[in-house]
Structure formats: C-alpha cells, structure tokens
Amino acid sequence: MNIQENVSLKLYSTMRLGGTARYVCSVTSEEDLLEALEFATKNNIPHRIIGSGSNIIWSDKGFEGLVIVNNIASVTFHDDTTVTFGSGHSWDEAVLITTDKNLSGLETLSLIPGTVGATPVQNVGAYGQEIANVITELRAYDTQTKEFVNIPGSDCQFGYRTSRFKTTDAGRFIITSVTFKLSQQAPTPPFYESLQAYLDKNSITEYTPTTLRNAVIAIRSSKLPDPSQTANNGSFFANPIVPKKQYDNLIAKYPDIKSWELPDGSYKLAAGWLIEKAGFSGIHDSETGMATWPGQNLVIVNENATSTHQLITFKKKIVDKVKELFDVTLEQEPELLP
Ligand SMILES: Cc1cc2nc3c(=O)[nH]c(=O)nc-3n(C[C@H](O)[C@H](O)[C@H](O)COP(=O)(O)OP(=O)(O)OC[C@H]3O[C@@H](n4cnc5c(N)ncnc54)[C@H](O)[C@@H]3O)c2cc1C
Numbered sequence: 001m002n003i004q005e006n007v008s009l010k011l012y013s014t015m016r017l018g019g020t021a022r023y024v025c026s027v028t029s030e031e032d033l034l035e036a037l038e039f040a041t042k043n044n045i046p047h048r049i050i051g052s053g054s055n056i057i058w059s060d061k062g063f064e065g066l067v068i069v070n071n072i073a074s075v076t077f078h079d080d081t082t083v084t085f086g087s088g089h090s091w092d093e094a095v096l097i098t099t100d101k102n103l104s105g106l107e108t109l110s111l112i113p114g115t116v117g118a119t120p121v122q123n124v125g126a127y128g129q130e131i132a133n134v135i136t137e138l139r140a141y142d143t144q145t146k147e148f149v150n151i152p153g154s155d156c157q158f159g160y161r162t163s164r165f166k167t168t169d170a171g172r173f174i175i176t177s178v179t180f181k182l183s184q185q186a187p188t189p190p191f192y193e194s195l196q197a198y199l200d201k202n203s204i205t206e207y208t209p210t211t212l213r214n215a216v217i218a219i220r221s222s223k224l225p226d227p228s229q230t231a232n233n234g235s236f237f238a239n240p241i242v243p244k245k246q247y248d249n250l251i252a253k254y255p256d257i258k259s260w261e262l263p264d265g266s267y268k269l270a271a272g273w274l275i276e277k278a279g280f281s282g283i284h285d286s287e288t289g290m291a292t293w294p295g296q297n298l299v300i301v302n303e304n305a306t307s308t309h310q311l312i313t314f315k316k317k318i319v320d321k322v323k324e325l326f327d328v329t330l331e332q333e334p335e336l337l338p
Contacts (some may be wrong), residue, residue, distance in 0.1 A: 001035050009067070014113065016231040024066070033176065036066060040066045046064075048063065048338065054118075070115055081183060082179065083097075085178055089116045091113070091115055092111055102210070105181075108212055108216050109124060111217050121166050140174055202215070232301040235333050274326055275318055289303050
C-alpha cells in the first residue's frame with residue numbers, strides 16, 4: 001500500500017479548500033484497511049476514513065494524521081432483491097445497478113455524489129427516500145474493540161440526516177460494506193412534490209425505478225452544480241426543525257414561510273426560504289470568493305476562495321442574518337474536519 005506524505009487536502013473535499021494532510025493512502029480491501037490503521041497506530045497519529053469528500057470540508061490547519069481514502073468496491077447479490085456493496089463503491093453507480101435490475105428503493109437517491117459507505121453516516125436522503133428504509137445491515141471495523149462487526153440497520157439510530165455514526169459513535173466505526181433489501185414492486189405514488197410535478201410535466205405515467213431515476217437525474221442536473229465542475233458540498237445547511245410554539249410565532253409574522261409539519265408536531269422549515277428572505281439569493285460575495293447557487297440558496301459554491309476561513313466567514317454572514325430575522329440557527333450539513 002502506497003502512503004503519500006504532505007498532500008493538499010483540497011483534492012479530498014469537493015469544496016476544494018483546506019490545508020495539508022501529513023499522510024494519505026487509498027485502501028481497496030479490508031486487509032489494506034487494517035494495514036493503514038496499523039501504520040497510524042505505529043506512528044501514533046490519528047486516522048480518518050473518507051469517500052469522495054462530498055460532505056466534508058478540511059480546515060486550513062490541515063490534518064496531522066492519516067487520511068484513508070476508501071476504494072473498497074464490490075457488488076454481491078444474495079438473492080433477487082438483497083445486495084451488498086463494498087463501501088468504496090460509487091453511490092450513483094450502485095443505484096444504477098439496482099434500477100437496471102428493476103429494483104425499487106434507491107432510485108430517487110440517484111446522482112447523489114459519494115460512496116456507498118458514507119450513506120449511512122448521515123442517512124442520505126432525497127425526493128422522499130432515505131437509505132434508513134432499505135439498509136438491512138452493514139459491516140464495519142470497530143476501532144474500539146478492534147474487530148469487524150455486523151450492525152443491523154435497526155441499530156444504526158437513523159434520523160433526519162443523522163445516525164449513530166455521526167453522533168454517539170462518530171469516528172468509531174469504519175464501514176466496509178452495506179446491505180440493502182430492495183423491492184421488485186413498481187414504485188407507487190404519492191411521490192415527492194417536485195418529482196411528481198416533473199413526471200406530470202413530461203407526461204411520464206409509467207412509474208419504474210428507471211423512469212424515476214431518470215426524472216431525478218434530470219431535476220438534479222437542472223438545479224444543482226456538478227461538483228466536478230463547480231466546487232461545492234451540495235446543501236450546506238440542514239432544514240431547521242422548530243417546536244410548534246416557535247412555528248406559530250413565525251407563521252403569524254411570515255404567513256408564506258415554507259415548512260412541513262412533522263409527525264411529532266414540530267415543524268421543519270425550508271432553510272432555502274429563510275436564506276432567500278435573509279437576502280442571500282444568488283449572492284456573489286467578493287470579500288470571501290463564495291456564492292450561493294442561483295435558484296438553490298442552500299448550496300454554497302466556492303468561486304475563488306482559497307481558504308476555509310473565507311468559507312466560514314461567508315457562512316457566518318448567512319447564519320447571523322437568519323438568526324437575527326427568525327431566531328432560528330442554521331446548522332451546517334457538511335462536516336468541518338478535523
Ligand atoms: C452536489 C451535491 C449534492 C448532494 N446531494 C445530497 C442529497 O440529496 N442528499 C444527501 O443526503 N446528501 C447529499 N449530498 C452530500 C453527500 O453527497 C453525501 O453525504 C454522501 O453520502 C457523502 O459521500 P462521500 O463518499 O463523499 O463521503 P465523505 O464526504 O468523504 O465523508 C462524509 C463523512 O462520512 C464519513 N465516512 C465516509 N466513508 C466512511 C466509511 N466507509 N465508514 C465510516 N465513515 C465514513 C467521513 O469520515 C465523513 O465523516 C450532496 C453533495 C453534493 C456535493
């Protein structure tokens with residue numbers, strides 16, 4: 001296994017910012033992973049597993065440890081509907097493999113950048129599906145007990161854009177494969193509002209995993225920047241959830257506030273709407289070199305910033321204004337490392 005020294009971390013985040021990593025290596029098997037961990041232990045340095053870097057931002061001070069880039073890719077079908085992907089497998093290619101087999105469960109998660117192994121970390125979701133609904137089990141190396149374990153989906157503590165891998169057990173497990181149970185039943189409405197609108201507009205009445213995948217790809221391509229062309233991490237802010245009392249105060253003041261009632265009676269607010277009202281729609285901030293993506297205020301793009309400090313400065317402008325106007329704190333979705 002080749003371990004590189006003093007590597008720019010800009011290459012390992014789709015926001016293309018950050019300092020230098022002391023060491024970087026790529027792993028393609030569980031054996032490689034153990035070798036990489038042994039290197040970190042021997043050198044008494046921290047390690048960090050990453051996939052494609054589409055949900056991380058590296059700090060300017062860099063990482064005085066070993067960045068392990070996950071390329072453990074494999075596909076195993078156990079029966080007609082149960083499939084295990086190696087965690088370094090490209091996520092979108094994994095979705096394509098399942099839709100090509102006419103399997104439903106992942107199709108509206110098409111074109112989300114990244115690897116299979118990162119999807120459980122924040123319970124990846126889009127257009128009404130999230131992986132919590134279809135993961136049966138994952139395999140991971142437990143860095144505490146130093147053994148490989150199988151964790152059932154029901155033990156992952158999945159929530160809205162979260163799981164135990166992001167909260168109570170952050171950094172503890174290195175996921176090496178994920179198993180999904182999919183369905184041979186055709187997807188049935190109701191679909192997510194904007195997805196249904198696209199289907200109607202394009203007179204698509206045959207609902208298959210492939211027609212839905214193609215619809216999602218068309219919608220996403222028309223409104224989201226491609227991280228290979230434009231540096232970004234997708235949605236930079238999660239939609240904030242507020243208690244009913246706060247929601248009632250907000251709706252009285254802003255009757256057009258965009259929101260969704262949740263089963264527990266709280267409300268999820270559209271962060272994009274809050275950002276728009278705070279005056280940050282399609283903003284190009286010359287001070288920081290950062291911008292919000294036209295029509296998608298939630299997406300912050302790096303136009304010509306050279307430091308993570310500039311990104312944080314821009315983020316603070318948005319967060320502070322939203323807080324001042326609505327008394328709501330926007331939480332950052334991509335993780336700032338280390
Ligand atoms: C344009 C764009 C659109 C996006 N749209 C969506 C969307 O619709 N929905 C959504 O949920 N997300 C979305 N994202 C966010 C991102 O694509 C997902 O979070 C994705 O799963 C991250 O994958 P990655 O391989 O790039 O992970 P990375 O960014 O490399 O890592 C993310 C986190 O997971 C950890 N991690 C990575 N691999 C492993 C592993 N094998 N074991 C344990 N921990 C691991 C890392 O340490 C880090 O904490 C979008 C991002 C972009 C740039």
